[in-house]
Amino acid sequence: MKKYRTEHWGHYFLGYIxxxxxxxxxGCINMAWLISKSEGIDIKKVGSNNAGASNVFxxxxxxxxxxxxxxxxxxxxxxxxxxxxxxxxxxxxxxxAGAMAVIGHIYPFWMKFSGGKGLAPFMGLILFTDWRIFIxxxxxxxxxxxITDYISIGTLAVITIMPIxxxxxxxxxxxxxxxxxxxxIMWYKHFINIKRIANGEEIGxxxxxKNKAKV
Numbered sequence: 001m002k003k004y005r006t007e008h009w010g011h012y013f014l015g016y017i018x019x020x021x022x023x024x025x026x027g028c029i030n031m032a033w034l035i036s037k038s039e040g041i042d043i044k045k046v047g048s049n050n051a052g053a054s055n056v057f058x059x060x061x062x063x064x065x066x067x068x069x070x071x072x073x074x075x076x077x078x079x080x081x082x083x084x085x086x087x088x089x090x091x092x093x094x095x096x097a098g099a100m101a102v103i104g105h106i107y108p109f110w111m112k113f114s115g116g117k118g119l120a121p122f123m124g125l126i127l128f129t130d131w132r133i134f135i136x137x138x139x140x141x142x143x144x145x146x147i148t149d150y151i152s153i154g155t156l157a158v159i160t161i162m163p164i165x166x167x168x169x170x171x172x173x174x175x176x177x178x179x180x181x182x183x184x185i186m187w188y189k190h191f192i193n194i195k196r197i198a199n200g201e202e203i204g205x206x207x208x209x210k211n212k213a214k215v
Contacts, residue, residue: 015087023079023097027104031071032056035064052116054151069120076101076124092174098125099178117189119155149204152193159183
């Protein structure tokens with residue numbers, strides 16, 4: 001019996017390790033850097049120096065930004081979906097994989113742990129969780145961006161709403177904590193945006209301000 005329990009717990013933790021590693025490595029694939037390089041631009045040296053879809057959209061081009069955003073959404077979605085197929089009886093592992101894709105996107109090891117700010121893969125995790133929430137929060141982002149011209153406002157709204165929704169909808173403890181932790185990390189990554197908005201220095205998502213400040 002003791003040997004059985006050891007094997008059981010070993011298999012249990014192995015699942016979490018696999019989910020975390022797969023999710024993180026998928027998240028580390030930075031399409032913003034790859035596409036900008038193909039255009040002869042180093043995304044880390046233009047605009048906000050942020051290797052994410054919004055900076056590509058502003059600094060490289062709208063079509064390229066859309067492609068990067070779609071890819072970043074899908075990499076977190078597929079990370080969670082892939083793990084859910086391997087471990088269909090444990091939904092926490094799929095959520096962990098999607099969350100680690102967000103972490104990999106923000107902190108890719110091969111870019112000195114300086115990647116994007118996580119919105120697109122965060123939305124990919126939400127898409128895996130419930131497509132209806134994905135659409136609803138997607139509308140929130142679009143509306144707030146159109147009203148304020150700052151996608152960071154929509155981002156902050158979404159990463160605040162999702163953990164609250166997880167609590168109200170009674171997600172289990174692991175999943176709720178996962179969304180809370182991601183929200184905290186992403187709020188931290190967006191402090192610079194908040195400061196620039198307060199100082200009137202933020203570049204608009206659809207138009208650049210006259211000072212051409214960073215995003």
